[in-house]
Amino acid sequence: MLTIIFFRISEEISCQEREVVSFCQISREIRY
Structure with a gap:
């Protein structure tokens, strides 16, 4: 954990x- x-x-x-930033936001949206 x-x-x-x-x-x-x-x-x-x-x-x-x-x-x-854009890449981080995209990866974040995919993950959550």
Whole structure:
């Protein structure tokens, strides 16, 4: 359970660093 949370946090950070907001939103919509 903690690994999932950590993965999501790291994913959020990576998305912000790359500034690929549209891609992050798309992947987020697909996942949820």
